Amino acid sequence: xxxxxxxxxxxxxxxxxxxIDKALDASGIASWNMDVISGELCLCPEFAESLSVTxxxxxxxxxxxALLSKTDKYLFFQAFNLDPQxxxxxxxxxxxxxxxxxxxxxxxxxxxxLQTGADISGRRFSGLVVSARHWLASPGDEYALxxxxxxxxxxPIPSLITDxxxxxxxxxxxxxxxxxxxxxxxxxxxxxxxxxxxKRVCADTELSEAIRAVxxxxxxxxxxxxxxxxxxxxxxxxxxxxxxFRANFLPIRDAQGNTERVLVQLQDLSRExxxxxxxxxxxxxxxxxITNSSEAIWCYDMQPPVPVTLELEEQVKRIARSxxxxxxxxxxxxxxxxxxxxxxxxxxxxxxxxxxxxxxIDYFVNNQYEMIDHDIVRxxxxxxxxxxxxxxxxxxxxxxxxRVWGTTKDITARRRYEExxxxxxxxxxxxxxPNREKLYFDMETCFEQRSSDQxxxxxxxxxxxxxxxxxxxxxxxxxQLLRLIGPRLAHEMAEVPGTVARLGGDxxxxxxxxxxxxxxxxxxxxxxxxxxxxxxxLDGFTTQISASIGIAISPQQAQDHHGLMRYADIAMYxxxxxMLGLSIYSPEYDPxxxxxxxxxxxLGRAIRENQLCLYYQPKVCLDEKRCYGFEALIRWxxxxxxxxxxxxxxxxxxxxSLIHQLTxxxxxxxxxxxxxxxxxxxxxxxxxxxxxxxxxxxxxxxxVERLLIKYQLPAARLExxxxxxxxxxxxxxxxxxxxxxxxxxxxxxxxxxxxxYSSLAYLKRLPVQTLKIDxxxxxxMLEDLQDEVIVNSTINLAHNLGLxxxxxxxxxxxxxxxxxxxxxxxxQGYFIGRPMAALNADEWIVESGWIxxxx
Numbered sequence: 001x002x003x004x005x006x007x008x009x010x011x012x013x014x015x016x017x018x019x020i021d022k023a024l025d026a027s028g029i030a031s032w033n034m035d036v037i038s039g040e041l042c043l044c045p046e047f048a049e050s051l052s053v054t055x056x057x058x059x060x061x062x063x064x065x066a067l068l069s070k071t072d073k074y075l076f077f078q079a080f081n082l083d084p085q086x087x088x089x090x091x092x093x094x095x096x097x098x099x100x101x102x103x104x105x106x107x108x109x110x111x112x113x114l115q116t117g118a119d120i121s122g123r124r125f126s127g128l129v130v131s132a133r134h135w136l137a138s139p140g141d142e143y144a145l146x147x148x149x150x151x152x153x154x155x156p157i158p159s160l161i162t163d164x165x166x167x168x169x170x171x172x173x174x175x176x177x178x179x180x181x182x183x184x185x186x187x188x189x190x191x192x193x194x195x196x197x198x199k200r201v202c203a204d205t206e207l208s209e210a211i212r213a214v215x216x217x218x219x220x221x222x223x224x225x226x227x228x229x230x231x232x233x234x235x236x237x238x239x240x241x242x243x244x245f246r247a248n249f250l251p252i253r254d255a256q257g258n259t260e261r262v263l264v265q266l267q268d269l270s271r272e273x274x275x276x277x278x279x280x281x282x283x284x285x286x287x288x289x290i291t292n293s294s295e296a297i298w299c300y301d302m303q304p305p306v307p308v309t310l311e312l313e314e315q316v317k318r319i320a321r322s323x324x325x326x327x328x329x330x331x332x333x334x335x336x337x338x339x340x341x342x343x344x345x346x347x348x349x350x351x352x353x354x355x356x357x358x359x360x361i362d363y364f365v366n367n368q369y370e371m372i373d374h375d376i377v378r379x380x381x382x383x384x385x386x387x388x389x390x391x392x393x394x395x396x397x398x399x400x401x402x403r404v405w406g407t408t409k410d411i412t413a414r415r416r417y418e419e420x421x422x423x424x425x426x427x428x429x430x431x432x433x434p435n436r437e438k439l440y441f442d443m444e445t446c447f448e449q450r451s452s453d454q455x456x457x458x459x460x461x462x463x464x465x466x467x468x469x470x471x472x473x474x475x476x477x478x479x480q481l482l483r484l485i486g487p488r489l490a491h492e493m494a495e496v497p498g499t500v501a502r503l504g505g506d507x508x509x510x511x512x513x514x515x516x517x518x519x520x521x522x523x524x525x526x527x528x529x530x531x532x533x534x535x536x537x538l539d540g541f542t543t544q545i546s547a548s549i550g551i552a553i554s555p556q557q558a559q560d561h562h563g564l565m566r567y568a569d570i571a572m573y574x575x576x577x578x579m580l581g582l583s584i585y586s587p588e589y590d591p592x593x594x595x596x597x598x599x600x601x602x603l604g605r606a607i608r609e610n611q612l613c614l615y616y617q618p619k620v621c622l623d624e625k626r627c628y629g630f631e632a633l634i635r636w637x638x639x640x641x642x643x644x645x646x647x648x649x650x651x652x653x654x655x656x657s658l659i660h661q662l663t664x665x666x667x668x669x670x671x672x673x674x675x676x677x678x679x680x681x682x683x684x685x686x687x688x689x690x691x692x693x694x695x696x697x698x699x700x701x702x703x704v705e706r707l708l709i710k711y712q713l714p715a716a717r718l719e720x721x722x723x724x725x726x727x728x729x730x731x732x733x734x735x736x737x738x739x740x741x742x743x744x745x746x747x748x749x750x751x752x753x754x755x756x757y758s759s760l761a762y763l764k765r766l767p768v769q770t771l772k773i774d775x776x777x778x779x780x781m782l783e784d785l786q787d788e789v790i791v792n793s794t795i796n797l798a799h800n801l802g803l804x805x806x807x808x809x810x811x812x813x814x815x816x817x818x819x820x821x822x823x824x825x826x827x828q829g830y831f832i833g834r835p836m837a838a839l840n841a842d843e844w845i846v847e848s849g850w851i852x853x854x855x
Contacts, residue, residue: 158177455515458568460503548576550571
């Protein structure tokens with residue numbers, strides 16, 4: 001900010017400017033201009049005198065801003081901004097600030113516009129500055145009216161303003177929307193429409209007088225009214241619509257207290273009106289509903305009322321004695337078999353026909369005098385049961401139960417249908433014997449109620465050679481046989497309490513809830529075997545069958561039906577495999593059960609927490625005396641159990657879906673390691689074993705392709721080893737997936753050749769390149785002539801089929817030499833290199849001499 005010494009400045013004032021400044025200063029107004037980019041600020045020097053302040057030393061904008069509070073700085077720059085996009089030179093900008101750095105902290109108002117022109121550089125504002133006490137800084141009545149008009153226009157409340165004669169002056173957008181008016185229609189009504197001459201108002205004398213009281217005496221009025229849009233519209237889509245609203249008339253007075261304006265605000269009551277109409281319609285519908293309801297509706301009065309403070313037993317007695325039916329609809333008549341309401345009105349609960357009304361009342365009182373979907377049974381005079389469902393509530397006033405309102409629904413048909421479904425769900429459709437669900441239910445019921453010394457037994461029965469009967473005589477004969485087994489087993493159960501059930505197929509079960517000892521279960525099992533061994537007459541065919549029975553005892557061996565079924569199943573399969581006829585469960589028949597569960601649980605965690613690792617065993621070409629690749633072998637280092645042998649967890653993984661996660665993990669780690677060797681300049685391959693479940697997985701080709709692309713490894717560097725037995729699980733699907741892998745360029749080989757079966761027929765059709773002779777033939781080849789013949793024959797067979805041969809189990813140099821003499825192509829074994837971690841494999845590559853190092 002500059003004083004009179006600024007005359008030499010580029011922003012200096014001319015003598016004419018000084019004359020203007022003095023003229024302005026005489027009326028308490030000063031001129032100013034500012035370049036917000038350069039920070040130059042010039043203020044008429046006489047203005048400081050009119051404020052009686054000292055502005056010496058204030059020569060630039062930052063010096064001036066130092067006098068302002070943070071809020072005033074923000075407001076100043078909001079008004080006079082740096083934004084180059086703002087080029088509005090017509091808009092008048094203003095800002096009030098307080099000069100906090102000057103004694104007295106005077107408040108001033110800056111008023112100005114953005115300046116443009118060829119001779120103006122930077123971003124310059126100029127205008128006037130006045131004291132906050134000056135009359136220009138105080139807004140007049142028109143300013144207040146403008147502010148009020150802005151707020152009025154944006155209000156969400158439908159509003160209009162009239163003059164003191166009722167002539168419309170303003171209408172906001174909410175009012176336009178309520179009356180379906182366009183903005184043009186609303187503007188044309190201003191100055192013309194009179195609320196006091198409106199047809200709807202004039203037609204209602206009471207309404208007209210109430211509104212005139214507002215204008216004549218300034219009375220505030222709130223009036224509810226309806227208004228047809230046909231008064232102002234001609235469109236058939238709108239004119240039939242009626243508005244229901246509450247109008248608030250608020251007089252606005254001038255300084256002398258006379259009514260100058262009237263603000264009218266409307267509250268739309270259309271929804272309220274619709275709700276009231278709907279309520280009235282609902283009441284009418286409710287009365288019709290009671291009359292025509294498909295449910296019985298009734299009311300019992302307590303004569304006399306029953307105090308709710310009495311003991312439960314006393315309340316029940318008094319309610320049963322005092323309740324009298326006083327209201328009912330016609331549906332209750334048919335439920336009770338009555339001819340007219342007169343026959344049942346006044347009837348007590350004792351005559352209602354409920355077989356357990358005392359319990360029903362007890363439940364009603366305990367449930368705070370309310371029942372919801374409570375089932376009751378009623379007997380007719382002939383003793384036939386009918387089933388009903390009650391909903392009711394008691395009316396308690398002044399501590400007395402006075403009446404009970406309720407509804408009754410006949411659910412007899414539904415209950416009988418449910419009983420039929422329950423029977424069907426608990427019984428086998430072919431034999432009509434109890435099924436697995438009923439067996440489980442009976443077992444659990446027994447276990448919940450049995451005494452501490454009670455012994456139970458489950459006998460699981462599986463027929464022998466039943467498939468042969470089906471295949472030979474047909475399924476209809478097989479079904480007939482199954483139907484005959486049930487009665488024969490039930491006959492043996494005539495004097496022994498228990499359950500005979502068919503579990504499915506040719507599997508049956510007998511549950512004995514109470515036996516004296518295990519020996520009794522064994523004796524009974526032999527009785528069942530003898531009964532089943534007798535001939536069956538099957539419509540001209542006579543046949544005999546045998547069975548295998550497994551027995552499990554509770555509670556000694558299992559506490560619940562799941563464990564009992566599992567143990568009986570293990571015992572039955574043991575009896576079948578050993579051809580014993582009957583066997584009692586022993587842990588010796590199931591040595592891996594607990595271990596299997598633990599391993600399945602831990603293996604999933606091992607995959608997620610990287611407890612697994614890969615070892616690599618080298619494979620060599622015998623004619624070139626060099627290593628061409630490694631076989632990846634998985635190892636599990638458990639944090640608590642230590643090293644877990646692959647034979648302990650891989651077979652278990654193959655029985656579960658974990659094998660897919662495990663294979664994906666092995667493939668990715670092996671391909672990643674092979675890529676690392678390739679980056680080091682070594683042309684090595686890596687081999688990974690696939691299980692039968694992998695070959696059945698149609699996603700395995702996609703997984704291999706994705707990993708090869710991810711690590712940019714040539715497909716020929718990956719070898720997948722499959723066993724004969726895995727192919728034979730589902731040859732068609734296995735061939736389809738092998739063909740897909742072959743199309744990727746992956747190398748395929750048959751692992752453990754000679755230990756499987758039936759694969760020679762498929763060998764010529766398989767897209768494989770390599771055949772691996774199992775180590776069981778190679779290891780003892782020099783001592784066992786038959787093994788040597790098998791190995792030599794396999795080599796010749798493979799070569800005739802165009803396959804490469806790999807011998808496993810090479811544990812000494814003599815074996816290696818003999819295999820080379822036989823023409824074996826490749827070998828692996830402990831003599832060449834044991835399975836080793838990746839770090840040790842790198843050392844072996846350097847030190848073994850089997851690999852030529854890159855130059």
